[in-house]
Amino acid sequence: MLIKGQEPGTALLLAAAPANKSRLIDAASVLPGLAAVPPAVLAGAAEATVVELADPLDPQTVLTRVRAVAAAPGPLFLYVAGQLHVDGKQRQIHLALARTTPASLRYTALPWAWLAHELRMRAPGTTTVLADLAADPGAWQRVTGEGLTLGPGVRLYGRIVPSSPRGRTLAPDYLKVYAEVWRAGARPSLAELHAYAVDRTPGDALHLALGDGVQGGAPVPAAAPVPAAPPSAPSAGTAGNDPHPAILAAANAGRHGEAASMAAVWESEAMRTYGAGSLEAVHWLEVRADLARLAAEPVRSCELWMAAAQARLARRQTTDDTDVQGAVDRAHHQWEQVRDPERARSLAPSLVALRRQVPGLQRGALEAVQRRLEQLQDIPATSRRTRSAVPG
Incomplete structure (x- = not known):
C-alpha cells in the first residue's frame, strides 16, 4: 500500500x-x-x-x-x-x-x-x-x-x-x-x-x-506516576485540531470550570456527529470524568466514570474488556474519596450493581464496596449538618 x-x-x-x-x-x-x-x-x-x-x-x-x-x-x-x-x-x-x-x-x-x-x-x-x-x-x-x-x-x-x-x-x-x-x-x-x-x-x-x-x-x-491529564485521544471534529492540550492547560491552571465546559462542548459535538453511544462520545465522557478528578470533585468523577462504564456495556463491550474494567475501577476509586456519608451512600447502589457485573482484576473489590457501605450505614444522616453547626 x-x-x-x-x-x-x-x-x-x-x-x-x-x-x-x-x-x-x-x-x-x-x-x-x-x-x-x-x-x-x-x-x-x-x-x-x-x-x-x-x-x-x-x-x-x-x-x-x-x-x-x-x-x-x-x-x-x-x-x-x-x-x-x-x-x-x-x-x-x-x-x-x-x-x-x-x-x-x-x-x-x-x-x-x-x-x-x-x-x-x-x-x-x-x-x-x-x-x-x-x-x-x-x-x-x-x-x-x-x-x-x-x-x-x-x-x-x-x-x-x-x-x-x-x-x-x-x-x-x-x-x-x-x-x-x-x-x-x-x-x-x-x-x-x-x-x-x-x-x-x-x-x-x-x-x-x-x-x-x-x-x-x-x-x-507500572507503579511509576503517569502525568495527570485527560486522555490524549480522539477529537470529535474533522478540523484536524486536537483540543486536549488546551483543555489540560486550563485544568492545570486551576480553571476547572473552563476545562469542563470545553470538554462538554466537544462531547456534544461528538454526540451530534457520531451518536450518543459512539466511542467518540464515550471518550469525551471519560475526559470529563478525569477533569472532575483533577478538580477534586470525586462525586462528579464517580458519577461520570460509572456512566462511561454503563455506556461501554450498552455497546456490548464485555465485562472483561480493559476499557470497561478501567472505567469501573476509576469509579470505585473516586467513590472511596467521597467523604460525605450521604453522597457516598447515594452512589453506592449503582457502584455495587456495576461491581457485580464487572468484578475487575483486583480480588475482593465488590466486598470492599459492601464493607464500606456497611460502615457508612452506621453514620447518622444528620451528622454532617450537626458538625457544621458546632461553633469553631
Missing part, C-alpha cells in the same frame, strides 16, 4: 505468537486495528509503505523483512506484538514465532539481538519501535532486572506484561489503544500517547519509554 507524497516512510507490523499451547498472547488480534490506521500516520511520513507480518513461521523470513525495511532511508516505524522467552543455552531473549516451542526456541524464534543489530545500522533518530509483549517467567525476570532496549538512536515505547498465572491468553491492549486513538483522528505525540495507553491498560507491567535523545535507560515500572 503506497501513499503519494514527499517524504517516504515505512511501517512494519509484526505480530507473532506460537500456534500451539505455548501461546501467551493473541498477538495478531491487533493487526486489523492497526491496518485501519492511515499509512501516513503509521509511518510518520506523507508517503508511506506498510508491510504486515502475521504469525510468521521462520526467523530468517522475519530477518529478511526487517533487513529490507531497515535499508530504506526514510523514517521507520516497527510495531511488534508477541511474546518473549529466554533460551536455555545462551540465555538470550527471543521473540517467539508460530512454530516456536520451548524445546525448539533457539531454532524457531527470532533472537532479539538480531532485531537490535539491524536497527543499529540506521541513522540515529529515524527509527521508532512500538512494542506490546508478554514474557514467560524466565524472560520476565530478565527484563525486569535488565530492561529491554534496541540500542542508541532507536526510540522505543512499549509494554511488557508477565504471562498469566492461570494460563489465560493475553491481548495486545497497549497497541490497541494506539490504533483506537489514531483511527478516531487524534494525533498526540508519542510520549502523550504512551502515557495514555499506560493509563488505559492497568495491571502488572513494565513500561518502556526511550524517546528522542535517550541513549539507554531502565524500564518504567
Whole structure:
C-alpha cells in the first residue's frame, strides 16, 4: 500500500505468537486495528509503505523483512506484538514465532539481538519501535532486572506484561489503544500517547519509554506516576485540531470550570456527529470524568466514570474488556474519596450493581464496596449538618 507524497516512510507490523499451547498472547488480534490506521500516520511520513507480518513461521523470513525495511532511508516505524522467552543455552531473549516451542526456541524464534543489530545500522533518530509483549517467567525476570532496549538512536515505547498465572491468553491492549486513538483522528505525540495507553491498560507491567535523545535507560515500572491529564485521544471534529492540550492547560491552571465546559462542548459535538453511544462520545465522557478528578470533585468523577462504564456495556463491550474494567475501577476509586456519608451512600447502589457485573482484576473489590457501605450505614444522616453547626 503506497501513499503519494514527499517524504517516504515505512511501517512494519509484526505480530507473532506460537500456534500451539505455548501461546501467551493473541498477538495478531491487533493487526486489523492497526491496518485501519492511515499509512501516513503509521509511518510518520506523507508517503508511506506498510508491510504486515502475521504469525510468521521462520526467523530468517522475519530477518529478511526487517533487513529490507531497515535499508530504506526514510523514517521507520516497527510495531511488534508477541511474546518473549529466554533460551536455555545462551540465555538470550527471543521473540517467539508460530512454530516456536520451548524445546525448539533457539531454532524457531527470532533472537532479539538480531532485531537490535539491524536497527543499529540506521541513522540515529529515524527509527521508532512500538512494542506490546508478554514474557514467560524466565524472560520476565530478565527484563525486569535488565530492561529491554534496541540500542542508541532507536526510540522505543512499549509494554511488557508477565504471562498469566492461570494460563489465560493475553491481548495486545497497549497497541490497541494506539490504533483506537489514531483511527478516531487524534494525533498526540508519542510520549502523550504512551502515557495514555499506560493509563488505559492497568495491571502488572513494565513500561518502556526511550524517546528522542535517550541513549539507554531502565524500564518504567507500572507503579511509576503517569502525568495527570485527560486522555490524549480522539477529537470529535474533522478540523484536524486536537483540543486536549488546551483543555489540560486550563485544568492545570486551576480553571476547572473552563476545562469542563470545553470538554462538554466537544462531547456534544461528538454526540451530534457520531451518536450518543459512539466511542467518540464515550471518550469525551471519560475526559470529563478525569477533569472532575483533577478538580477534586470525586462525586462528579464517580458519577461520570460509572456512566462511561454503563455506556461501554450498552455497546456490548464485555465485562472483561480493559476499557470497561478501567472505567469501573476509576469509579470505585473516586467513590472511596467521597467523604460525605450521604453522597457516598447515594452512589453506592449503582457502584455495587456495576461491581457485580464487572468484578475487575483486583480480588475482593465488590466486598470492599459492601464493607464500606456497611460502615457508612452506621453514620447518622444528620451528622454532617450537626458538625457544621458546632461553633469553631
